[in-house]
Amino acid sequence: MKKIAILGATGLVGQRFVEFLSNHPFFEISVLAASDNSAGKRYSQAVQWHLDTPIPDKVCQMQVQKCEPNFDCDYVFSALPSDIAGPIEDEFVKSGYIVFSNAASHRMDENVPLMIPEVNLDHLNLIDHQKTPGKIITNPNCSTIGLVMALKPIMDRFGIQQVHVVTMQAISGAGYPGVASLDILDNVIPYIKNEEEKIMTESRKILGNLKNDHVEFADFDIQAQCNRVPVQDGHMLSVFVETCQKATVEDIIKAFEEFRPLKDLNLPTAPERPLIYLPEQRSPQPKLHRNLGNGMSVSIGRLVQISEKRFRFVALVHNTIRGAAGCAILNGEVYEFLREDLE
Structure with a gap:
């Protein structure tokens, strides 16, 4: 199982990440991160849950962390709002993390894949040209x-x-x-x-x-x-x-x-x-x-x-499943499936 962190875990898209990843066959939620106002609280206290499924039991008592690149995880899924995502995601990439972002901040960067796996899987090869310790892969609007x-x-x-x-x-x-x-x-x-x-x-x-x-x-x-x-x-x-x-x-x-x-x-x-x-x-x-x-x-x-x-x-x-969290997760699955060829 690959350990994953979710940035912006208390928002609507972050909740979709939590819902889809709580029982994933090869991703395991190890970190939930959000704003400084939520950091330090249990997830069930920090989140205003809006989905029609209950908060998964395995994350209810997890302590929400600050969005800082000091996590024990393999992959980072970002549901951060675009107005703050860019510099935070940059710090994670500079620290060696593989980031799958739902935000608009890096979508149009020349060497960043803007991925829908069914449509442009070959664009994943753009990460070879990212001159950073980590990598970033985005999904579209x-x-x-x-x-x-x-x-x-x-x-x-x-x-x-x-x-x-x-x-x-x-x-x-x-x-x-x-x-x-x-x-x-x-x-x-x-x-x-x-x-x-x-x-x-x-x-x-x-x-x-x-x-x-x-x-x-x-x-x-x-x-x-x-x-x-x-x-x-x-x-x-x-x-x-x-x-x-x-x-x-x-x-x-x-x-x-x-x-x-x-x-x-x-x-x-x-x-x-x-x-x-x-x-x-x-x-x-x-x-x-x-x-x-x-x-x-x-x-x-x-x-x-x-x-x-x-x-x-x-x-x-x-819009919040295929149009957001679901597409990012599918990008993560494709990356994991092809990981040995990409590294």
Whole structure:
């Protein structure tokens, strides 16, 4: 078993890390770390638990530590907010730790993998060019993950010329306490700071080609408009895509259904079906479908052909599981599986 530490363990994403890692077959939680206000308290005292499963017994009495690089652990999973994550994660990397980060701080660094294992596993080789004792591997923005997973099989088979996406993002994406109730109840907020920029830049890096010590970004045009909606969990994306080659609805559904690039690795967090196409006209819906694949599958529906190369569809991603903690854990599993080849 590999010992792991969780930074930001009391936040919403940190709680997802705790939930998923408490009974993991080859990761064992050895350290929970959070802000100085939480440090020194038992985890059950420090955390305001918001998940519908109870706090795992094995972590209830663990003492929360400060986010300082003096832990006895093999890997560090960071759920720290982006406004403070950067320098803290840097200190851990300089001290020799392998860090799997959910924060935006290092996603666009040239030699840092921005990883979705089903999409760009080869980008993991970028860590060879990090000139630090430790390494950092990041996962993308929550909406970006759902979008890129849906686009990957389309791009591989038919190419992509342009993408337009409108997101309807759950309030849990804003963390806790998040958006004030008087702002979001009976309302839609058509702006989320930095979200549109993240989708438009991160998507092109993830779908780009590895060139030695950097990624050559994908060259299709992408535009995004992001909205906060009164849904607890699950980001919806309304996507328009123009392909390079002609395709049919049947062709694209087949591409979705055959997209299983990790099926031979037997990783515990990887879903059997990363993409699930739902043919019913009213699908997908956050309330009904966000937990498919244990929250790690992206649900797709409403695929409509506009012309020979133009299509629209709706996708749904669980923002705190596949869109955050789950993707980081899957990155950790892939790294552990490939560790001997990477070292």
